[in-house]
Amino acid sequence: MRYDMIIAGVGGQGILSIATVIGQAVLERGWRLKQSEVHGMAQRGGAVETHLRIADGEIASDLVPKGRASLILALEPLEALRYLPWLAADGRVVANLATVENMAHYPDSAEVYAELRRLSGCLLFDAAELARQNGGAGAVNMAVLGAAASCLPLSVPALEAAITARFQRKGAAVVKGNLAVFRAAAKLAEAHAYN
Amino acid sequence: MSSDRRLLLADEAIAQGALDAGLSGAYAYPGTPSTEILEYVQRQAPAGVHCEWSANEKTAYEEALGMAYAGKRALVAMKHVGLNVAADPFVNSAVTGVNGGLVVVAADDPSMHSSQNEQDSRFYADFALLPAVEPSSQQEAYAMTRHAFDLSEKMRVPVLLRLTTRLAHSRADVTPAAPRAQNALALPDDPRQFVLLPANARRNYAALLAKQPALRQAAENSDFNALTEGPDQSVGIVACGLAINYVREACDGAPCPHPILKIGQYPLPEELLRRLAEKCRTLLVIEDGMPFVEARLRGVLPHGWTIRGRLDGTLPYAGELTPENVARALGKPAAVVRAASALVVPRPPGLCAACPHTDSFLFVKEAMAEHPGGRVFSDIGCYALGALPPLEAIASCVDMGASITMAKGAADAGLRPAVAVIGDSTFTHSGMTGLLDAVYEKSPITLLILDNGTTGMTGGQISLGAGRLEAIVRGLGVEPQHLRVLEPLKKNHAANLKALREELAYQGVSVILSQRECIQTAKRR
Numbered sequence: 001m002r003y004d005m006i007i008a009g010v011g012g013q014g015i016l017s018i019a020t021v022i023g024q025a026v027l028e029r030g031w032r033l034k035q036s037e038v039h040g041m042a043q044r045g046g047a048v049e050t051h052l053r054i055a056d057g058e059i060a061s062d063l064v065p066k067g068r069a070s071l072i073l074a075l076e077p078l079e080a081l082r083y084l085p086w087l088a089a090d091g092r093v094v095a096n097l098a099t100v101e102n103m104a105h106y107p108d109s110a111e112v113y114a115e116l117r118r119l120s121g122c123l124l125f126d127a128a129e130l131a132r133q134n135g136g137a138g139a140v141n142m143a144v145l146g147a148a149a150s151c152l153p154l155s156v157p158a159l160e161a162a163i164t165a166r167f168q169r170k171g172a173a174v175v176k177g178n179l180a181v182f183r184a185a186a187k188l189a190e191a192h193a194y195n
Numbered sequence: 196m197s198s199d200r201r202l203l204l205a206d207e208a209i210a211q212g213a214l215d216a217g218l219s220g221a222y223a224y225p226g227t228p229s230t231e232i233l234e235y236v237q238r239q240a241p242a243g244v245h246c247e248w249s250a251n252e253k254t255a256y257e258e259a260l261g262m263a264y265a266g267k268r269a270l271v272a273m274k275h276v277g278l279n280v281a282a283d284p285f286v287n288s289a290v291t292g293v294n295g296g297l298v299v300v301a302a303d304d305p306s307m308h309s310s311q312n313e314q315d316s317r318f319y320a321d322f323a324l325l326p327a328v329e330p331s332s333q334q335e336a337y338a339m340t341r342h343a344f345d346l347s348e349k350m351r352v353p354v355l356l357r358l359t360t361r362l363a364h365s366r367a368d369v370t371p372a373a374p375r376a377q378n379a380l381a382l383p384d385d386p387r388q389f390v391l392l393p394a395n396a397r398r399n400y401a402a403l404l405a406k407q408p409a410l411r412q413a414a415e416n417s418d419f420n421a422l423t424e425g426p427d428q429s430v431g432i433v434a435c436g437l438a439i440n441y442v443r444e445a446c447d448g449a450p451c452p453h454p455i456l457k458i459g460q461y462p463l464p465e466e467l468l469r470r471l472a473e474k475c476r477t478l479l480v481i482e483d484g485m486p487f488v489e490a491r492l493r494g495v496l497p498h499g500w501t502i503r504g505r506l507d508g509t510l511p512y513a514g515e516l517t518p519e520n521v522a523r524a525l526g527k528p529a530a531v532v533r534a535a536s537a538l539v540v541p542r543p544p545g546l547c548a549a550c551p552h553t554d555s556f557l558f559v560k561e562a563m564a565e566h567p568g569g570r571v572f573s574d575i576g577c578y579a580l581g582a583l584p585p586l587e588a589i590a591s592c593v594d595m596g597a598s599i600t601m602a603k604g605a606a607d608a609g610l611r612p613a614v615a616v617i618g619d620s621t622f623t624h625s626g627m628t629g630l631l632d633a634v635y636e637k638s639p640i641t642l643l644i645l646d647n648g649t650t651g652m653t654g655g656q657i658s659l660g661a662g663r664l665e666a667i668v669r670g671l672g673v674e675p676q677h678l679r680v681l682e683p684l685k686k687n688h689a690a691n692l693k694a695l696r697e698e699l700a701y702q703g704v705s706v707i708l709s710q711r712e713c714i715q716t717a718k719r720r
């Protein structure tokens with residue numbers, strides 16, 4: 001078993017908590033993991049990405065080689081496009097629709113959506129709206145994770161257990177909210193036929 | 196698998212390794228990609244283990260050296276440029292040697308993800324005649340830290356642990372080993388050991404030189420240096436630190452066909468290199484950073500061997516190693532990958548919404564618009580982002596503290612007005628001494644200390660001058676009538692602008708303390 005993915009977003013959006021949840025589930029499963037993160041200057045609103053590699057044996061590089069990611073999971077649509085050279089031929093993209101236009105010359109969002117929709121295996125959805133409707137407005141990242149759950153080599157209960165572990169400290173209500181959003185997103189993805 | 200497995204950044208694995216090695220004190224000034232080392236010690240250390248931030252890397256280093264003097268194990272951590280600041284104690288502590296173990300962690304940043312340059316700390320170890328270790332994985336970072344403490348105490352010298360951003364900030368499963376107890380307080384046997392008067396220093400230096408063969412032997416025999424056979428001897432590979440991972444990646448799970456020397460401990464294991472060279476007339480050196488081994492190899496091998504790497508363009512001179520550039524260097528055909536999207540534009544970092552620095556820059560910019568011949572010399576911190584549009588308010592960002600001293604030098608040259616902008620943490624790191632220069636000479640400079648109460652750029656660590664900056668500035672001799680304290684808020688813009696205009700007109704040292712809490716630390720509370 002070997003699974004490579006890239007989690008992308010804008011500094012401050014919380015991509016690391018997605019990685020933490022997946023990492024926890026991988027550890028519980030007894031598999032290996034390498035997770036290359038971006039810390040420092042870029043976290044001030046710059047482009048940030050996590051390379052996440054899961055395997056049942058030794059993992060060599062900390063970085064995913066180009067063309068090898070089975071999944072790009074993005075909290076922002078332009079950030080999904082940024083990592084296309086990493087996406088495998090049969091790779092999938094799960095991306096949040098909401099743009100973060102914190103720089104000059106942000107491209108026309110309609111063109112960004114169109115390019116993403118042209119990819120086979122792309123699910124583009126409004127993660128913030130889904131989170132809001134399911135009682136976890138702050139859980140946009142769990143919405144994106146939920147929508148990608150069926151792509152991951154981990155079971156839904158394993159991911160749910162990891163979410164519970166991750167948010168336990170913040171109280172039962174936060175755990176419940178995050179789980180609700182995760183489940184709703186997983187359901188939405190089920191109904192979505194990857195084109 | 197062991198239930199004790201944890202997912203740790205290499206930075207955290209180093210910290211855990213140090214704790215398990217019987218660490219009594221960790222010392223550091225924050226700096227990407229090294230910050231998480233002390234932060235981990237702060238979260239995990241048992242009571243009594245020192246883990247507070249220091250004012251800068253030099254003070255951190257000397258405090259660690261003092262702990263090693265007292266016979267205990269100390270770790271000091273910094274980013275690569277921090278070792279420039281701590282270079283004086285680093286090089287001299289090679290001459291004093293240590294008593295308790297001292298491990299110096301320098302986290303290098305090739306590709307300059309968060310830095311001003313890509314200097315390679317292995318040169319420092321070489322220059323100071325000290326051993327160094329360089330991990331290839333998180334587990335090795337853990338093991339090497341423990342090994343470095345043992346080596347430090349055995350050879351009685353500081354040991355440098357060098358790593359680069361990719362490993363520092365990559366997480367993997369690490370299994371710790373049984374912890375060791377801390378050392379007891381034990382003073383050096385020889386009262387002259389740490390007294391580097393020339394007579395003692397010459398004797399100590401001779402002793403340091405005499406240790407070199409043993410240090411080299413330790414590298415030759417180290418478990419972290421390993422020569423692996425391979426049938427295809429057309430090229431022999433020298434892989435330093437994490438380079439081995441990219442070599443293995445390029446082989447995609449199959450054994451590498453070429454002989455490989457993996458290097459994880461220095462000084463250079465010349466014997467191992469010669470053994471590799473006996474098999475292969477061409478060596479490819481792969482290292483994350485500058486061509487340190489590659490350049491030295493030329494002195495180790497006789498004429499006629501071909502050495503490839505960053506110096507001959509097989510790998511780019513600048514920038515970090517990647518799976519792609521290593522695969523290319525190994526002659527692998529490039530993978531067919533999707534084209535980059537034409538829509539993608541860079542997304543540089545910027546100041547946060549409602550950041551106090553923005554409000555400070557707005558009145559600085561407006562005041563300076565009246566002085567086209569004037570310049571704003573800045574420093575390193577979040578406020579360096581004031582260089583980017585839309586603010587474009589600063590003319591320099593060089594090294595910690597350089598705003599004040601460069602403004603002074605430019606004022607010495609006749610530039611008016613010469614303005615310096617520095618953050619609170621950078622001011623206490625390296626700004627205070629420069630301000631004293633200016634006060635002594637009554638230099639016509641205007642200094643703005645952007646006091647957001649924290650070390651913002653690196654994630655909001657404590658700022659040692661918090662609540663004391665006014666007293667420090669006054670204590671350095673700045674005239675009270677030219678020390679202004681103001682709050683950078685939109686509603687105060689006109690008053691702040693007026694205050695700055697008045698101080699720009701003053702032909703002596705003025706300090707404006709622009710004080711408002713960092714929006715990130717405020718949010719967290």
Ligand SMILES: Cc1ncc(C[n+]2csc(CCOP(=O)(O)OP(=O)(O)O)c2C)c(N)n1
Pocket residue numbers: 224225226227252274276277280575576577578595617618619620621622647649650651652653658
């Ligand atoms: C010698 C050295 N040490 C550490 C750093 C990393 N670094 C850059 S700026 C900075 C501190 C910034 O804090 P402050 O001056 O208070 O400004 P802020 O970011 O809060 O605006 C640090 C630790 C560096 N670049 N050089």
